[in-house]
Amino acid sequence: MPERVINVATRPLNDYVFNVVVSFNQGISELVIKGRGKFISKAVDVYNALLRRLGDSVELIGVNIGSERFKGRRRAFIAIKIRHKS
Amino acid sequence: MPERVINVATRPLNDYVFNVVVSFNQGISELVIKGRGKFISKAVDVYNALLRRLGDSVELIGVNIGSERFKGRRRAFIAIKIRHKS
Numbered sequence: 001m002p003e004r005v006i007n008v009a010t011r012p013l014n015d016y017v018f019n020v021v022v023s024f025n026q027g028i029s030e031l032v033i034k035g036r037g038k039f040i041s042k043a044v045d046v047y048n049a050l051l052r053r054l055g056d057s058v059e060l061i062g063v064n065i066g067s068e069r070f071k072g073r074r075r076a077f078i079a080i081k082i083r084h085k086s
Numbered sequence: 087m088p089e090r091v092i093n094v095a096t097r098p099l100n101d102y103v104f105n106v107v108v109s110f111n112q113g114i115s116e117l118v119i120k121g122r123g124k125f126i127s128k129a130v131d132v133y134n135a136l137l138r139r140l141g142d143s144v145e146l147i148g149v150n151i152g153s154e155r156f157k158g159r160r161r162a163f164i165a166i167k168i169r170h171k172s
């Protein structure tokens with residue numbers, strides 16, 4: 001099964017937090033929170049909000065940063081890989 | 087010796103890139119690029135600009151994210167640890 005990626009962009013922060021919680025409740029234990037360009041900061045905000053909500057049941061597996069082509073432009077990105085400990 | 091930290095904030099991107107290059111030239115081989123709040127994205131931009139300038143001589147040791155007290159408020163942060171391979 002391909003890895004689930006939550007792409008953080010213009011929607012309200014809590015929408016993304018909710019997406020992650022729903023994924024965990026569906027039994028998906030690992031996923032990636034991804035942000036590009038100016039949404040990199042918001043992706044970290046989503047991670048921190050998850051920690052506040054779910055506490056120790058959220059484990060940070062690792063963080064990757066870099067740049068990649070997206071919609072024809074080279075954009076900076078962050079990929080935050082997390083695990084839900086049930 | 088305490089670890090050198092480059093705090094990314096309101097100055098132009100290239101100022102921070104220059105700070106890192108100067109540190110490497112002073113023989114400091116490991117340092118941390120740190121960004122808080124909305125400057126998290128800019129910290130990743132500094133890292134990507136360094137890769138473009140210095141290529142394979144920059145190695146990403148690891149990325150840490152979280153939140154911490156800063157100037158009386160809880161702020162999200164990113165800490166990008168890099169090494170200069172000489």
